[in-house]
Amino acid sequence: MPDSNKNDVIEYRAFTLDDVSAAHALTTSVKWRHRAEDLRFAARLGHGFAAVDSQGQVVGTALAWEFGAAAATIGMFIVSPEYQRRGIGRGLLDRLIAKFGQRMLLIHASDEGVPLCRARGFTRIDTIQQHQGAAFQPPLVSLPPGERLRPIGAKDTPRLAGLASRASGLDRSALLPELLDTASGIALDRDGELIGFALFRRFGDGHVIGPVIAPESPDQSRAKALISYWLALNAGMFVRVDTPLRYGLSTWLEGLGLPLVDTIEQMALNGTPSADETLAQFALTSQALW
Structure with missing residues (x-):
């Protein structure tokens, strides 16, 4: 030019x-x-x-x-x-x-964008690790007694929105119905109570797994079970997972054949999200929609 x-x-x-x-x-x-x-x-x-x-x-x-x-x-x-x-x-x-x-403003900033965001008062709250690939070997992950994976039903939407809101610290009541119109979903159930879920939808060159919402546990077994479900069902497809550094899933994802391809800074202005400490969002919906 x-x-x-x-x-x-x-x-x-x-x-x-x-x-x-x-x-x-x-x-x-x-x-x-x-x-x-x-x-x-x-x-x-x-x-x-x-x-x-x-x-x-x-x-x-x-x-x-x-x-x-x-x-x-x-x-x-x-x-x-x-x-x-x-x-x-x-x-x-x-x-x-x-x-x-x-409002509280949240952004995922590239290396080039971080200085501008810092100059405007944004502070780092985490790092997002982007994993993607097609040659993966998902293991079978055992769930605690009384817990199982089941299909998401039409009546689950309010509960899904509530879990997503609590895990992210953001009001997801408007976004979740829109996502469910374009995504497939699997629910994590404990003795008849929905306690987590993961969505799978077309995105970019392939598909994205996210959001992934589950109770926190020392070994992240619930999040791993939700992610492994979609990987096993879509072997050979190009899949992307964006996961926060603080949850420690990166090494596990690389071991499955989903290499780390990028990192990006998660930044906030005017406060930080107040999430439920008993839940975690182990994977993003997208870097724009969190």
């Missing part, structure tokens, strides 16, 4: 669903493995901004998703490589902070 573009006047406007194709082109330019359908699903649930150059080309995007009245997550935060180092990312982030900054 010619150097004259460095002199382009960048304008910012509301992101619309008509911008999804341009946003998908941006993800391709930075080697993200999203499908246009993945972006459309996320964009339909969120609000944000597009940065546009003097020719009307979308050269940057940033969206936010509201979870109840107290929190929002930030994602689809991309600037075209040809327009980076011009303050466009700062312009997008500042607009989101101005619009949603009365």
Whole structure:
């Protein structure tokens, strides 16, 4: 792209669903493995901004998703490589902070994005380890007595949303029904009570396992059983799992044949999520939707 573009006047406007194709082109330019359908699903649930150059080309995007009245997550935060180092990312982030900054804001920041987020007051709360692959050998994981895996039923939705909200510290009551429309699910049941679950859905080049919600245990056996279920059912398919460092699943996932391919910082502004300490979200829905 010619150097004259460095002199382009960048304008910012509301992101619309008509911008999804341009946003998908941006993800391709930075080697993200999203499908246009993945972006459309996320964009339909969120609000944000597009940065546009003097020719009307979308050269940057940033969206936010509201979870109840107290929190929002930030994602689809991309600037075209040809327009980076011009303050466009700062312009997008500042607009989101101005619009949603009365809430707790959460973001997954790349190495390039961490300094900007720190300058705006975000602090690190964890590191996300991204695992993906297709040549895996899932083991059979035993559950404690009285616990079993069963299919998710139509009447489970309120309980699933409650578990996801408690485990993440975010209000997931609006997101879970949307996810269940596009995902398959397996429930963790203890003597007739639903105590955890894992969803499996199309994403990028293959599928993603997440969210994975389960009670915490010293050996993470419940989370491992939920993840292994989907791996065993989809042997040979390309699968992705994004897991927080603090839960210690990375070595186990690598041993199954899902190598660690990336890490990204989990950061927060205006507080941190207040999650139920008896539950854990062992894998993300996505880096945008947490």
